[in-house]
Amino acid sequence: MFPMIDSPKDARKAVSYCRFPPNGIRGSAHTVVRASNYGINEGYLSNYKEDLLIMCQVETVDGVKKVEEIAAVEGVDCIQMGPLDLSASLGYLWDPGHKKVREMLRTAEREVLKSDRKDGGAFLAGFAMPHDPPEALGKRGYHMVSGAVDVGLFRNAAVEDVRKFKISLNADSDYSDDDKDSDEKYWSE
Numbered sequence: 001m002f003p004m005i006d007s008p009k010d011a012r013k014a015v016s017y018c019r020f021p022p023n024g025i026r027g028s029a030h031t032v033v034r035a036s037n038y039g040i041n042e043g044y045l046s047n048y049k050e051d052l053l054i055m056c057q058v059e060t061v062d063g064v065k066k067v068e069e070i071a072a073v074e075g076v077d078c079i080q081m082g083p084l085d086l087s088a089s090l091g092y093l094w095d096p097g098h099k100k101v102r103e104m105l106r107t108a109e110r111e112v113l114k115s116d117r118k119d120g121g122a123f124l125a126g127f128a129m130p131h132d133p134p135e136a137l138g139k140r141g142y143h144m145v146s147g148a149v150d151v152g153l154f155r156n157a158a159v160e161d162v163r164k165f166k167i168s169l170n171a172d173s174d175y176s177d178d179d180k181d182s183d184e185k186y187w188s189e
Helices: 008-018 044-051 061-065 067-071 083-089 099-114 134-139 150-169
Strands: 055-058 078-081 123-127 144-146
Touching: 008 055, 008 067, 055 067, 061 067, 061 083, 061 099, 067 078, 067 099, 078 099, 083 099, 083 123, 099 123, 134 144
Parallel strands: 055 078, 078 123, 123 144
Antiparallel strands: none
16 A cells, blocks of 8 residues: 555556566565465466555645546546545645535546456545545445554554553542543544
């Protein structure tokens, strides 16, 4: 998955990082990497392309303007929409539910979905959020939906652990559970 892909040129570069020479610039120490089972998979070089999933994240206004061209780049399998960075790009930092952000996402979605998978087009992927649940993304044509981010899950578990610890230490104090982080509305689901 490659972040901040804003042009077909960026997408071609991303694809080149995944392919061995002469079709790309990927390092060729294939006998010592996990992907080849550390050299045990003798057929790795002849079939590695079949196992690739190259995802380009479109997260800016510039990327959305060129998303149809990005989706058409040979080797790009999936366009992953980035609603949080897109909201920042539009001037609505941490407000991915803003009307203008949603409109820009819908524009990008339509452009990606116009691409024909049989003719090298890309799948559409995105992140479910409290204001945009997985069912809604599925109805709009998303092929892949991420429901949680590992760092967010770890963060929530750590915050909950600290909260319980504070309560246990402050059982006789005025500690309140009403102190919620301002960004919880984005990561709590």
